[in-house]
Amino acid sequence: MTAPVLEVRRVRKSFGGNLVLRDVDLAVEPHRVAALIGASGSGKSTLLRCINLLETVDDGVILLDGEDVTDPRVRADEVRRRIGMVFQAFNLFPHLSVLDNVTLAPRKVHGTDRRAAEEHARELLDRFGLAGKAAEYPDRLSGGQQQRVAIVRALATRPRLMLLDEVTSALDPELVTEVLAVIRQLKEDGMTMVIATHEMGFAREVADEVCFLDGGAVLERAAPERLFGAPIRPRTRQFLRRVTEAGRLAGAEAPAGHDGEVAEVPAPAEERSGPDVEAS
Amino acid sequence: MSGSLLGTVGAAGTAAGAPRGDDAYVPSPLQRERDRLRRRAAARSALVAAASTVVLGTLLWLVVTRSPGWPRVRESFFDWGYARRSFPSILRGLALNVRVMLVCEVVILVLGLVVAGCRTLRGAMFFPLRLLAAAYTDLFRGLPLILVILLLGLGVPGLRLQGLPDSTVFYGGAALVLTYSAYVAEVFRAGIDSVHPSQRAAARSLGLSNAQTMRYVVLPQAVRRVVPPLLNDLVSLQKDSGLVSILGAIDAVRAAGIETATSFNFTPYVVAGALFVLLTIPMTRLTDALGARAERRRGLGGAV
Numbered sequence: 001m002t003a004p005v006l007e008v009r010r011v012r013k014s015f016g017g018n019l020v021l022r023d024v025d026l027a028v029e030p031h032r033v034a035a036l037i038g039a040s041g042s043g044k045s046t047l048l049r050c051i052n053l054l055e056t057v058d059d060g061v062i063l064l065d066g067e068d069v070t071d072p073r074v075r076a077d078e079v080r081r082r083i084g085m086v087f088q089a090f091n092l093f094p095h096l097s098v099l100d101n102v103t104l105a106p107r108k109v110h111g112t113d114r115r116a117a118e119e120h121a122r123e124l125l126d127r128f129g130l131a132g133k134a135a136e137y138p139d140r141l142s143g144g145q146q147q148r149v150a151i152v153r154a155l156a157t158r159p160r161l162m163l164l165d166e167v168t169s170a171l172d173p174e175l176v177t178e179v180l181a182v183i184r185q186l187k188e189d190g191m192t193m194v195i196a197t198h199e200m201g202f203a204r205e206v207a208d209e210v211c212f213l214d215g216g217a218v219l220e221r222a223a224p225e226r227l228f229g230a231p232i233r234p235r236t237r238q239f240l241r242r243v244t245e246a247g248r249l250a251g252a253e254a255p256a257g258h259d260g261e262v263a264e265v266p267a268p269a270e271e272r273s274g275p276d277v278e279a280s
Numbered sequence: 281m282s283g284s285l286l287g288t289v290g291a292a293g294t295a296a297g298a299p300r301g302d303d304a305y306v307p308s309p310l311q312r313e314r315d316r317l318r319r320r321a322a323a324r325s326a327l328v329a330a331a332s333t334v335v336l337g338t339l340l341w342l343v344v345t346r347s348p349g350w351p352r353v354r355e356s357f358f359d360w361g362y363a364r365r366s367f368p369s370i371l372r373g374l375a376l377n378v379r380v381m382l383v384c385e386v387v388i389l390v391l392g393l394v395v396a397g398c399r400t401l402r403g404a405m406f407f408p409l410r411l412l413a414a415a416y417t418d419l420f421r422g423l424p425l426i427l428v429i430l431l432l433g434l435g436v437p438g439l440r441l442q443g444l445p446d447s448t449v450f451y452g453g454a455a456l457v458l459t460y461s462a463y464v465a466e467v468f469r470a471g472i473d474s475v476h477p478s479q480r481a482a483a484r485s486l487g488l489s490n491a492q493t494m495r496y497v498v499l500p501q502a503v504r505r506v507v508p509p510l511l512n513d514l515v516s517l518q519k520d521s522g523l524v525s526i527l528g529a530i531d532a533v534r535a536a537g538i539e540t541a542t543s544f545n546f547t548p549y550v551v552a553g554a555l556f557v558l559l560t561i562p563m564t565r566l567t568d569a570l571g572a573r574a575e576r577r578r579g580l581g582g583a584v
Contacts, residue, residue, distance in 0.1 A: 081487035091482035105486035
């Protein structure tokens, strides 16, 4: 067994007496993907924000490559440099062009000179179908393009670990597919990731391990086939059933909690996003 | 009318049923009718605007010129001869206003930004700076400008400190800077606070320090947002630059006063007033234009 990139041990966090994370455990080995699923408010985002030190934990330990980053003496900026984070609402800098959004951190934080930073940025933009968008401003892009730029921005600092916080929740179903295609590509590249998501089909496909969070606690942690195929806890079963029903009622692509239809979800996704990625 | 409109709706319905290429596009009868109605409405509002302006202008003119005291007032406030005679010295005075204004504007913008920056600093180390900045804005936003000018202009020279210039313009300008920087600092602070915390989170998650986040992410957005209120403060400063005359400097207002004192005719004041208005109009228009541009950029408005 290789040493995990990220290890979360018994992390607790509360906001004003409201316990949001209850003794959460998690471990992600290199090149592996962990998916966090659960209802809104179950603590997925808070856990990611704690890992990135955007929030301080109340108790417990978070280890990044074996280093305790929850130690108050640790320099938070140093830790964040090694982690890339992508947000639900993109959070691109509206006053900067796509290229400047992507090169800001490499240039100002990592001291890369402008030429090298821009070269690397263009390379990444090109890879994710955004070659023509370098000079554009974020508000001129579609939601899917903005989120892909946000992913490229996080990648540009060559992070050790990527945290994706419901990155498709603010997107139309059509745009979801193009963003998921990018994440799939990241996995193929061997990026270590923690993904909070509502896309069950995608979690099943891309994750090596799925954690079901409920009320701030990890209720079930298992390989996707096991967790989606044969959930043990009644609460997990109930959640998956509700998600499936909601998907059907909304006429969406039905990210199902059971076998069969799940595997089919990603296929049309790739077909649809393929030409779009090349065109843009 | 309603019958013909119904007819056109029917025609548009059939046209929409058979989509054509853009080249072959001909507006439907319904759309042509709408365009005609809109053109007519636009012509009518232009006519109404012109007519009401003429009526109101004529009314005002009649009320003023028919008033019993008008001949006396015209003589003592609108005398062309006095206006021409006083114009050169008032213009010389105005040059002082412009100089004070330009220098003060630059210093105010810098000082305001520094004070606003101090108020947003975090960390225990910066507590005294935060406190000082807060006390400064509280004090100088509360003090009347005239008092600041008098206290500074009459009090500080009394200290006989070495190295300070003894010109009244310097102390007047310093008072303007102290008062206006407090206002401008609050404008900047409002702009900084208006940048959404998620922008800060995104910047910090990339590894940028608090200072870098401020410099590259928060401030550029904050400053853009507060340009209209900032220009508003600068327009106000243009007028208040005249207050340096309290200490004895000869600006446009004081020059007009001197002319008036020798002739007992108030036309010079009107001349000075007109010049101030001419000075502020470009600034006001610029404010409006920038606001309109921001609005267009956001693409707001729509049909309303």
